[in-house]
Amino acid sequence: MHIAIARRARALAGAVGLVLVAGCGLLGGSDDDSKSGGNAAPAGADASAAAPGGPTAPGASETPVVPGAADPAGTITLAFAGDVHFNERTVPRLNAGADTALGPISKTLAAADLAMVNFESAITERGTPEAKTYHFRAPASALPVLAKSGVDVVSMANNHAVDYGPVGLQDSLAAAKNPPIPVIGIGPDAAAAYKPWITEVKGVKVAFLAASQVQDITNQKYAAGPGKPGIASALKADQLVAAVKTAKAKANVVVVYMHWGIEGDKCPSADQKGLAKKLADAGATAVVGTHAHVMQGAGMLGNTYVDYGFGNFLWYGTSPYPNSNDTGVTTLTIGGGKVVKEAFTPASVDSRGVPMPQTGAEAKRITDRRDGLRPCTGLAAAPE
Incomplete structure (x- = not known):
């Protein structure tokens, strides 16, 4: 089944907008959703559209680093960032106008062949809050907003995906059923929640999976x-490890995006270390994750790249932890x-919650x- 991903050409500067394209799919799509080769948009997307830019703050770079621009044919680039949601000070980012929700760093995400973040939120405007301290939710319009910001796939395997109970979960599953970008790590049953999204770029098949190891009410x-x-839960690793092995049989590259660690x-x-080893042994090319609200090492x-924690990215407030x-x-x-190069584009979450x-x-x-x-x-x- 085909999913049309809202995508944009990899313009490095002067980007002003993109065309969102509706598609069809089921919770992150089929086992083999293809994307055309090179730095082109996937089937159905407007390949002439450019990545949106935005205003810069003092100390910010007007032209973020764009790793991989001169890489030889046949290689691919994957970009990752941390926790994203639309709560309190970041709610206005849903209607950022000419800017993108994620601001100018969207250019760095858009420059990669594929980009992924963790969507730390239920997708609902209904439901009853669960018995926990923090509750995050956003309307279904958040997904096309993230697509416009250069994101190609999101994980919802986290401890805030069901903050608003069964009704909120029902709404999240409905939003993920025909998404503008694939939503993984959540589903109507285990088979769907652990199912990878597999796409192809430059002749390379890439599988994305997601799961949560956080011991919480969710x-x-x-x-x-x-x-x-x-x-998708990783409190017991067996099902996730099996899913990685299955994905490895279908894809050249397997990425596992984890929600894990101690805040x-x-x-x-x-x-974290124990699970990373199991996933690496199962064939994961990269194991990355968030949850701690601070960066962890990478x-x-x-032969497996591991980044234990990206930290906050688009964030509603300052977490009570240093840095x-x-x-x-x-x-x-x-x-x-395999990973042949790592590049890091540093950013700081500003007073609006924007990286x-x-x-x-x-x-x-x-x-x-x-x-x-x-x-x-x-x-x-990691290799530089």
Whole structure:
């Protein structure tokens, strides 16, 4: 079944808009949704449309780093960022006008062949709040807004996907049924929640999966099961590991986007490290994730790239942890089925909750701090 992804050409500057194209699909699409080769838009999208830009803040770069622009034919680039939602100060980003919801860093996401974030929210305007402290939700219009910001696929396997109970979950599943961009890690049953979205770019098939390892009310009450709607859970790794092995048999590259870790902790937990090893052994090309609200370290686990935590990205408020506004976009170049280059575009979450790309001393500080987190991960440095 075909999904038309709202996409844009990889214009590096002077980008002003794009055409959103409606499509059909089921919860992130079929096992083999194809995308045309090169830096072209997928079938159905307007290949002549450009990536939107936006105003810059003091200290922000007007031309964010665009990794992979001169890479040889046959390689692909994948861009990743952290937690995104539309609550409190970020609600106006749903109607950002000529700007994109994510601001100028959208150009960095758009420059990659495929870009992914975690959508930390239920997609509903109804429902009853669950018995928890924080509740996040957004209207279904958030998905095309993210598509306009350069995002190609989102994970909803997180601890806020069912903040508004069964009614909210029903609405989220309805929004994900015919999405402008694939939504993974959630479904009407376990088979759908653990199902990868597989697409093809430059002749390379890429599979994306998502799951949550966070021990919370969402994983307790709303883990997907046989005939039971909910999120893909990784509290027990077996089903996720099996899904990775199955995806590896169908795709050249397998990405697993995790929700995991301990809030505020800059180092990965033993549970994170243990699961990363299992996913790497199962054939994952890259294992990436969020949840801690701060950046965690990244590097290589054998042939598998691991980034334990991207941190906040489009965020409703300042988290009560040091350096919680430090963020950025990680762009991986994949060649021969493995990561051959990592590039990081540093950003800082501003007073509007928007991740603004940085230059100069602040960019160096964020990048150096990120690189300094690697020792506690036990990972080797990624290729540059």
